[in-house]
Amino acid sequence: EDQVTQSPEALRLQEGESSSLNCSYTVSGLRGLFWYRQDPGKGPEFLFTLYSAGEEKEKERLKATLTKKESFLHITAPKPEDSATYLCAVQARGYQKVTFGTGTKLQVIP
Amino acid sequence: GAVVSQHPSRVICKSGTSVKIECRSLDFQATTMFWYRQFPKQSLMLMATSNEGSKATYEQGVEKDKFLINHASLTLSTLTVTSAHPEDSSFYICSARPSGGTLGDTQYFGPGTRLTVL
Numbered sequence: 001e002d003q004v005t006q007s008p009e010a011l012r013l014q015e016g017e018s019s020s021l022n023c024s025y026t027v028s029g030l031r032g033l034f035w036y037r038q039d040p041g042k043g044p045e046f047l048f049t050l051y052s053a054g055e056e057k058e059k060e061r062l063k064a065t066l067t068k069k070e071s072f073l074h075i076t077a078p079k080p081e082d083s084a085t086y087l088c089a090v091q092a093r094g095y096q097k098v099t100f101g102t103g104t105k106l107q108v109i110p
Numbered sequence: 111g112a113v114v115s116q117h118p119s120r121v122i123c124k125s126g127t128s129v130k131i132e133c134r135s136l137d138f139q140a141t142t143m144f145w146y147r148q149f150p151k152q153s154l155m156l157m158a159t160s161n162e163g164s165k166a167t168y169e170q171g172v173e174k175d176k177f178l179i180n181h182a183s184l185t186l187s188t189l190t191v192t193s194a195h196p197e198d199s200s201f202y203i204c205s206a207r208p209s210g211g212t213l214g215d216t217q218y219f220g221p222g223t224r225l226t227v228l
Contacts, residue, residue: 043219
C-alpha cells in the first residue's frame with residue numbers, strides 16, 4: 001500500500017527564515033509526486049508535479065526536489081502570505097488515485 | 111488555466127434531506143474526477159473516483175447508496191448526499207484530471223463545499 005509521511009507536522013518561521021518541508025513516500029512504481037498548498041476552508045491549490053528522481057521545479061520562493069524515497073519543498077525567504085498547509089501526494093503507475101500525506105502547517109511570522 | 115468550480119460553496123440542511131453538489135471543470139475536459147471528504151485538521155480522504163460515462167468506483171467504507179455520484183459529461187460531476195444526517199457534516203472537495211493535453215496527470219481541485227446537517 002502506498003504511504004506518504006510528511007514532516008514536520010507544523011513549522012513556525014520568522015519572515016525571511018528559509019527552511020524545508022519533507023515528504024517521505026513508498027509507492028509501487030512512481031507515476032508522479034504532487035505538492036499542493038491549502039488555505040483554511042479552501043480546496044488545495046496545485047504547486048508542482050515531479051515525475052522522476054533528480055527532477056527539480058521552482059516557483060517564486062518555492063523549490064521542489066525529488067529522490068527515490070523523498071521529496072523536499074524548500075521555501076526561501078518566506079513571507080507571511082506563504083502561511084498555509086502544504087500537502088504532498090503520490091500516484092502509483094497504473095492507478096488513478098493519489099495518496100495524500102497529512103500535511104505540514106506552515107506559519108510565517110512578520 | 112485548469113480551473114475547477116464547485117457549487118454550492120456552503121449548504122445547511124435538515125436531517126433526512128438530500129443535497130446535491132456540482133463540480134465543473136471550466137477550461138478543460140476531465141475524463142476522471144474525484145470526490146474527497148476532509149474533516150477538521152485532517153488530510154483529504156478519497157471517497158470515490160468517477161469516470162465519464164461509467165459508474166463511480168468507491169473507496170472501502172464509503173456507502174455508494176448514500177453518496178451518489180454522476181459524471182454525465184466531460185466537464186461535470188455531481189455528488190448527492192442522500193438522507194443526510196449530522197455525521198455527514200463535513201467539507202467536500204472535488205478534483206478533476208485533464209483528459210490528455212499538456213496538463214499531465216495533475217488533479218486540480220475545486221474550492222470545496224461546506225455541508226452542515228442540522
